[in-house]
Amino acid sequence: VGFFAPLKGISYGRALPEQHTKEVRGMSDQEFTRLVQMYGDTVFRVSFHFLKSRADAEDVTQTVLLRLFQEKKPFASDEHVKHWLIRVAVNESKRLLCCAWRRKTEPLEDYAETLCLPSREHSDLFYAVMALPVKYRIVVYLYYYEDYPVEEVARILGRNRSTVQTQLMRARGMLYDQLKEDRHERPETV
Amino acid sequence: MNDRKLFKETFSPMHVSEEAISEVMKMTQSKNKKLLRLPQAVAGLCACLVLVLGLAVTANAATGGELFDGIAGMVLDIFQVNDYKGIGVSESGEEFTLMGTNVDLIAREGRAILVVGEDEEDITDALTRDGAYTYERTSGGTVCRVEVTGTPEDWKLEMAVFDEGDQPAITITRASD
Numbered sequence: 001v002g003f004f005a006p007l008k009g010i011s012y013g014r015a016l017p018e019q020h021t022k023e024v025r026g027m028s029d030q031e032f033t034r035l036v037q038m039y040g041d042t043v044f045r046v047s048f049h050f051l052k053s054r055a056d057a058e059d060v061t062q063t064v065l066l067r068l069f070q071e072k073k074p075f076a077s078d079e080h081v082k083h084w085l086i087r088v089a090v091n092e093s094k095r096l097l098c099c100a101w102r103r104k105t106e107p108l109e110d111y112a113e114t115l116c117l118p119s120r121e122h123s124d125l126f127y128a129v130m131a132l133p134v135k136y137r138i139v140v141y142l143y144y145y146e147d148y149p150v151e152e153v154a155r156i157l158g159r160n161r162s163t164v165q166t167q168l169m170r171a172r173g174m175l176y177d178q179l180k181e182d183r184h185e186r187p188e189t190v
Numbered sequence: 191m192n193d194r195k196l197f198k199e200t201f202s203p204m205h206v207s208e209e210a211i212s213e214v215m216k217m218t219q220s221k222n223k224k225l226l227r228l229p230q231a232v233a234g235l236c237a238c239l240v241l242v243l244g245l246a247v248t249a250n251a252a253t254g255g256e257l258f259d260g261i262a263g264m265v266l267d268i269f270q271v272n273d274y275k276g277i278g279v280s281e282s283g284e285e286f287t288l289m290g291t292n293v294d295l296i297a298r299e300g301r302a303i304l305v306v307g308e309d310e311e312d313i314t315d316a317l318t319r320d321g322a323y324t325y326e327r328t329s330g331g332t333v334c335r336v337e338v339t340g341t342p343e344d345w346k347l348e349m350a351v352f353d354e355g356d357q358p359a360i361t362i363t364r365a366s367d
């Protein structure tokens with residue numbers, strides 16, 4: 001314990017209070033399992049839209065789910081849990097984006113192949129969304145996939161409503177241009 | 191791009207892998223309830239440890255480098271108590287308290303953004319107007335207080351982390367370059 005002696009703020013040798021070990025458990029195993037099944041994919045998709053890497057998105061998903069497991073505050077509803085999970089996933093993803101350790105890169109094409117998208121239209125949309133700047137990708141995902149209204153997207157991301165509206169509008173424009181270009185470059189073969 | 195159906199069909203095949211989920215389940219059901227994953231444990235909660243260790247450079251020099259060597263081999267497990275506090279357990283079974291979180295003031299699109307843990311706040315207007323801003327949050331009885339003074343370009347911040355009712359346990363100071 002002498003290692004920490006010169007360090008202000010580290011109290012050492014203190015017995016671990018029993019309440020701490022209880023406090024770290026936030027919810028029952030059954031409840032946790034149910035929520036993981038319900039929202040695990042949502043957390044992964046949110047993270048992927050930030051990171052464009054399956055490995056990194058899974059890393060974030062695991063971190064977020066573990067935080068849910070130890071979260072002590074009561075949730076009012078499943079929707080409340082989902083909102084909390086998305087917000088934590090956004091923050092964890094942002095943190096990883098800035099992290100020097102993040103270099104688990106897998107070609108996007110490799111991952112897209114595993115999705116077995118049913119048509120070229122789907123495939124083009126996938127790549128077009130992934131080509132958007134990160135701040136637009138997540139807005140588009142929350143709005144179009146999760147069906148959150150603009151106000152809710154703004155709340156989740158901590159942005160102004162007008163900012164989100166502008167970002168959505170710009171993202172739509174970019175997607176429109178990109179998809180139009182894709183159609184010109186790769187005409188449908190019958 | 192107004193076709194929600196197409197959007198949902200495109201992104202619904204994205205699933206987190208069974209392996210990742212079963213790994214989480216194993217961790218939550220493990221006997222010792224190791225709630226923080228490494229390296230996240232080190233990168234997240236114990237960013238504080240790194241910061242605290244930063245304060246100990248002088249002490250390390252005084253001990254001939256034994257301090258850091260000792261700490262590196264010391265922490266075996268970390269139990270997160272709340273957003274700002276963890277309980278570390280050494281290989282020899284000793285327990286100690288870790289307090290703190292990551293803190294920074296970053297410039298983004300011409301704005302000064304205070305980052306504390308997972309919170310981000312735009313404090314440009316407050317700094318410009320008042321020359322000071324105080325952030326304070328409590329998590330599970332532990333308080334994190336960050337006081338920023340100066341301007342958005344030339345600032346100094348001081349973070350204190352302490353249990354409610356106690357004196358600040360950790361004080362970390364940072365300043366703009």
